[in-house]
Amino acid sequence: MSRWKALSTELDPRVRQLLTQLRRLKDHSGLNMRQLAAKTGYSEKSWERYLGGRSLPPREAVEALARIGGVDPVRLLALHEVAADTWGGGRQHLDTSAPEGPAPDLVPELVPAPTVGPAARPDPETEPEPEPETEPESVTAARRSLRVALVAGAVALVLALSSAALLVMRLDDGDGEPAAAPLAVSTAAVPSPAPAYTCRVERTDGLWYAGISRTRDIELAYGAVGPEVAEAQCLLRRAGISPGGIDGMFGPLTQRAVKAFQTRAGLAVDGSIGPHTWKALRG
Missing domain, CATH: 1.10.101.10 (PGBD-like superfamily/PGBD)
Incomplete structure (x- = not known):
C-alpha cells in the first residue's frame, strides 16, 4: 500500500473525502503510477497532481479509476460533482485536460463539455428582457433553500455508503498474504444507481x-x-x-x-x- 503525503488542510472537507477515496482505490488496484497512467490514458504527473490535491481530476479520470477498482462509479461521480462545486479560489484549479492517449481498458466514454461555439455566445450589445416575477422573492428563496437541503442530505447518504463499502474492501497486506475476508454488508438500503438515459432527439x-x-x-x-x-x-x-x-x-x-x-x-x-x-x- 502506498504511503501518501497528508492532504493540505486548506482543502474543502468534501474535496478531501473524494481524494481519500481515490487514493484507496488506487492502492486497492495494486497499480503503480506508471501502470495507472497506461490504464487510464492520463499521465503519471497528472495522477500525482490529482492524488496529491494540487488539481481536481476530471470526471473521466474519476470514472476510469472507479472501474479499475471494481466499484460503481455513480457514487464517486456524485461526490466529484459536489467537490467541483466547492473547488475554487487560491491556488486550486479544476484540471480539464484530456488524457494523453486512449484508455484501452475502458468501454464507456463520457462526453466532455465542449467549448461553446460562436453561435452560442451572447451578443454583448443585446440585454435579455427580465422575465416578469410570478411570485414573491421570499417564496422563491425558501424553495431554493429546500432544494439545497435535499441535495446536501442525498450527498451525505452517498458519502456514508461509499465509506462503508471501502472499509470492507480486500486490501493486500504487502507480504503476499491475502487480507481477511470482508464482512458481509447488507445492500438492502443502498440506493439504485442513477438510470442511464439515451437521447433520441x-x-x-x-x-x-x-x-x-x-x-x-x-x-x-x-x-x-x-x-x-x-x-x-x-x-x-x-x-x-x-x-x-x-x-x-x-x-x-x-x-x-x-x-x-x-x-x-x-x-x-x-x-x-x-x-x-x-x-x-x-x-
Whole structure:
C-alpha cells in the first residue's frame, strides 16, 4: 500500500473525502503510477497532481479509476460533482485536460463539455428582457433553500455508503498474504444507481423531443432529479451546449449550460427551467 503525503488542510472537507477515496482505490488496484497512467490514458504527473490535491481530476479520470477498482462509479461521480462545486479560489484549479492517449481498458466514454461555439455566445450589445416575477422573492428563496437541503442530505447518504463499502474492501497486506475476508454488508438500503438515459432527439409537430419526457411547463432547478432533467439535458446538447452527462441530475454543469442557453435565447438568466425556457428548448 502506498504511503501518501497528508492532504493540505486548506482543502474543502468534501474535496478531501473524494481524494481519500481515490487514493484507496488506487492502492486497492495494486497499480503503480506508471501502470495507472497506461490504464487510464492520463499521465503519471497528472495522477500525482490529482492524488496529491494540487488539481481536481476530471470526471473521466474519476470514472476510469472507479472501474479499475471494481466499484460503481455513480457514487464517486456524485461526490466529484459536489467537490467541483466547492473547488475554487487560491491556488486550486479544476484540471480539464484530456488524457494523453486512449484508455484501452475502458468501454464507456463520457462526453466532455465542449467549448461553446460562436453561435452560442451572447451578443454583448443585446440585454435579455427580465422575465416578469410570478411570485414573491421570499417564496422563491425558501424553495431554493429546500432544494439545497435535499441535495446536501442525498450527498451525505452517498458519502456514508461509499465509506462503508471501502472499509470492507480486500486490501493486500504487502507480504503476499491475502487480507481477511470482508464482512458481509447488507445492500438492502443502498440506493439504485442513477438510470442511464439515451437521447433520441426528433422533431414532431414543429417541436423538439428527446424521447424521455414530453413536458413543456414543469419547473426544474438545481438539485432536481428525474427523466425531465434528462430530457432538458438532451435538448441542451442538441442546441450545442453540453450539460455534462445525460444522467437526470440537475448539478452545476447542467445549471451552467441552462444559463448559457438562456443568455443566448434572450431569456431571464436564473439557471432554472420553466415554461419560457422549455418553449425555447423545444422550439
